[in-house]
Amino acid sequence: MLDGGGAALGATLLQVAGRVDSPTPFTPFGGAGVSPMSYGAKGDGKSDDRAALLAAVSYAFDRGLPLDGGDKLYGVSDDLVIASKSRPWIVRLRLRNINSVHDSQILAFKDCEQVRIDSLYLDTGDIADVGDRESRSGLRIEGGSGHRVRQVEATGKGKGRYVFLRGCTDSDFEDIYVHDGLFHDQSIHNNDPRVFVEDDVVEGIRIDDCSNCRLIRPRVRDLLGNATYYTASGFVPGNYPASKVEAFPNMRTRGISGGGNDGVTILDPQISNVDQGIDLSGSGGNWGNKKVNVIGGRTFNCASVGVKYGGSQANAWSLATRRRTAGCLASSSAARPRH
Incomplete structure (x- = not known):
């Protein structure tokens, strides 16, 4: 939520980062894209359409044509990996994982240049206890530059990262919406078997x-699971058996997180009903984060953390970033102990 001077400050921060204040408008696609239905896809969300999708992708992207799946929902039984393509363009595509496994990636771009996505829907499947945070994702874009991705919606069950962006440069990611996740985890606290889900899993x-x-207008809400934890009022230091434990479904989840970034702006994030709203303390190839700006937005109904910068490199944050974070990112975290 920007105050009266927020717009001017936001423009200043984006200018410092070397970016224009508003993205260049999309040019609508006026022709007929390549459809997976032309290659035998069923588009019913139950059948395995992976072979048809791969054939359509190969034909379209090898010829510089866009892929347009229309309003159909395509089931996939294994990863769709698109590697080393220039300007791959998805106009519309709706995918559902029908064979959830530990390390599945529904759609992955690797070392592609100028990925363009106009509209994408991803359903990670209906198995809540599959996967882990490090190896499973819905959309993964790794490497390359000049990407323009917008209108991505991800939902579904399981553990992992719904959207994973790694090693990208000079790119905009607009209107990513992650919602209604559900996970189940069997790990327990070393000192107290009543405490389920030992560490972050989603x-x-x-x-x-x-x-x-830039992440522009990202939204994440309602990432829930089977976590239990100590209550703030009922925790007895050094005496786990005497401490009170309750179910906290939104614990062990993160809304937006990242590490190793240099020059990233998160503009107007809206994060709710997760454990840690925005966690920028994570490690990456360069450790910590440098010149990461959070401008406007809101985090609320977070189990433990609204915005977290801990562990970042010294002098990594501009004064303006601190001011905007303190003044414009609201956090209503319930202060529960973390151990």
Whole structure:
């Protein structure tokens, strides 16, 4: 939520980061894109359409044509990996994971240049206990520059990262919306078997080792699971059996997190009902974060942390970043102990 002087300060920060204040408008696609239905896809969200999707992707991206899946929902049983393509363009695509496994990536771009996505929907599947935070994702974009990704919606069950951006440069990611996740985890606290889910297992949006990139209007809400933890009023230091434990479904989840970034702006984030709203203390290839700006937005109903900068490199944050974070990012975290 920007105050009266917020717009001017926001423009200043973006100018410092070397970016224009507003993205260049998209040029609508006026022709007929390549459809997976032309290659035998069923588009019913139940059948395995992976082979048809790969055929359509190969034909379209090898010829500089856009892929347009229309309003159909395509089931995929294994990863869709697009590697080393120039200007791959998805106009519309809706995907559902019908074979959730530990390390699945529904859609992954690796070392592509100028990825363009106009509209993408991802359903990670219906198995809540599959995967882990490090190895499973919905959309993954790794490497490359000049990406323009917008209108991405991700939901579904399981553990992992719904959207993972790594090693990208000079790119904009607009209107990413992650919501209604559900996980189940069997890990327990070393000192108290009543405390389930030992560490963070779900992330809405993860951004690592990126430079000169922007997350514009990201939204993450309701990432829930089976976590239990000590209450703030009922915790007895040094006496776990005497401490009170309750279910906190939104614990062990992160809305937006990342590390190793240099020159990343997060503009107007809206994060709610997760454990840690925005966690920029994570490690990456360069450790910590440098010149990461959070401008406007709101975090609320977070179990433990609204905005977290701990562990960043010294002098990594501009004064303006501190001012905007302190003045414009509201956090209503319930102060529960973390151990």
